[in-house]
Amino acid sequence: MDDRRSFIKKAALGGMGLTVANSAMAMSAKSYNRILGSNERLHVAIAGLGRRMGAYKEPIALKRSNVELVYLCDVMESQRTKALKVFREHISYNPKLENDIRKVLDDPKVDLLINATPDHWHTPGSIMAMQAGKHVYVEKPSSHNMFENEQLVAASKKYNKVVQMGNQQRSSGHTIEIIKEIHNGAIGKPYKAVAFYNNARGEVPLQKSAPVPEGLDWGLWQGPAPRREYTFETWDYNWHWYGWDYGTAEAGNNGTHELDVARWALQVNFPIHAQANASKNHFIDDGWEMYDTMDATFKFADNKIIKWDGKARNSYNTYGGGRGTIIYGTEGTVFVDREKYKLYDRKGDLIKESKSTSSEAGNVLGGGGDTSTGHVQNFFDGIRGKATLNAPIEDASISMAMVHYANIAYRINSGFDIDDKTGRMYNRDAMELWSRTYEPGWEIKL
Secondary structure (H helix, E strand, O other): OHHHHHHHHHHHOOOOOOHHHHHHHHOOHHHHHHHHOHHHOEEEEEEOOOOOHHHHHHHHHOHHHOEEEEEEEOOEHHHHHHHHHHHOOOOOOOOEEEOOHHHHHOOOOOOEEEEOOOHHHHHHHHHHHHHOOOEEEEOOOOOOOHHHHHHHHHHHHHOOOOEEEOOHHHHOHHHHHHHHHHHOOEOEOEEEEEEEEEOEOOOOOOOOEOOOOOOEOHHHHHOOOOOOOOEOOOOOOHHHOOOOOOOOHHHHHHHHHHHHHHHHHHOOOOOOEEEEEEEOOOOOOOOOOOOOEEEEEEEEHHHEEEEEEEEOEOOOOOOOOOEEEEEEEOOEEEEEOOOEEEEEEOOOOEEEEEEOOOOOOOOOOOOOOHHHHHHHHHHHHHHOOOOOOOOEHHHHHHHHHHHHHHHHHHHHOOOEEEOOOOOOEOOHHHHOOOOOOOOOOOOOOO
């Protein structure tokens, strides 16, 4: 347990460097004591109590976090009652249960929102929170489309709020270590990265009209998405695969993580070209409406390249693991995933490896673990001015853009060039998908 706590502390402080130490030394004793005192307690609301809920138990319960969970919010009644039972095993008080996120955000006591709603709610809910004066931890994918991607960053600046995306590997101790070594020349000049994910997801039910499940506020679940009748199995998880109204396919659902590590390692921003070959290859007649297999390629200035190999329903371990990132350099190669890294020389000989003490979930449903705990605590400390965010939204949104480019290339069946300064696509058909259709009254306005 001591090792685990040590890891959490190191992960939470991973992005701080010497800046925080120097700023702490510059503070008066009175100021420093105030930071550590009860006046710095943060009041937390969680919206979306599905499979990511487990990632927030420990960071909220730990004494050093100095937070109070004020609200548990979800549009499904059974999710709220289940979440209360889970959290009561970790905290000694009862947070309020609420159906409507708007009522939560109206409460001036709430300091921050953890937004773990479905994809189509991530940006709208986060911007609503900032407009209500809250800081935001938004799960990946932080946006549903490129318009939202820009608006989320603009909102964080306009309302001067701390926003962190839930790409928790940015707070992984062993990942931080090896990325620093790459940046310091451990493999020479990095020029290519392969990000991969594979899973054995099964058959998905066909969408059929069905009664709204008991306890579900279907209208509020849809929120900013155009209204339609309820179809069987939509609300729980299969919304990921039922068209583009709600989800961002597997690239957004999981590719966000590894694409982010690849971009981090190569130190690149927007690509100059994106293309994707993707198709549905499994259970051809089931309800899955998107690709389940994708090969995407992103070209960057300075002859750098990132490839995404996503197999949602074929779990063959092409690269020796279920998910991870391989970084190639002029003098060597690195393999890194959520559990370890391996550093090889140019001949392919292993010269260094490190295994994480973390227990972070891999490619199974659900999630949570030490890295998530460290990432959430880094967010708490960022709000207090005690840490530099490990995944600030202005940087995370660039990784998110790669997801959107891949999905757009699939949807228009064409690659396209990109302005690597603005992220805009030099393709009329692609730009038609820059935004989406919103339910009247739910349009994003800053």
